[in-house]
Amino acid sequence: MPMAAEEIETLIRAELPDAEVTITDLAGDGDHYSAHVVSARFAGMTRVKQHQAVYAALGGRMGGVLHALQLTTAAPKE
Template identity: 70%
Template sequence: MPMAADDIAEMIKTAIPDAQVEITDLAGDGDHYAAKVVSESFRGMSRVAQQRAVYAALGGRMGGVLHALQLTTAVPN
């Protein structure tokens, strides 16, 4: 069963409350998304650590309910 973009955004915002999240359905199938997550909490973290924080927020759904996520993370300017 595909995962809704709103559900992905909500899970990320729950785990990273100050996050600005933009989700794009890349294939229109609910399985392939791009996410841009911007958070002050990422400041001082490596890009890998930032992405791990987002994946952790998704609670193990990557590779299962959520097939693919193209992830971009950043700190606010």
């Protein structure tokens, strides 16, 4: 069963409440998404650590319920 974009956003915001989250369904099938996440919590973190924080927020759903996620992350510009 595909995962809804709203559920992805809710999970990310639960872990990163300050985040600006934009989710795009890339294929229209509810299985292939793009997520752009901007959070002050990412300041000073490597890109790998930023992505790990988002994957942790998804609670192990990657590769299962959530098939594919193209992820871009950033700290807010000052």
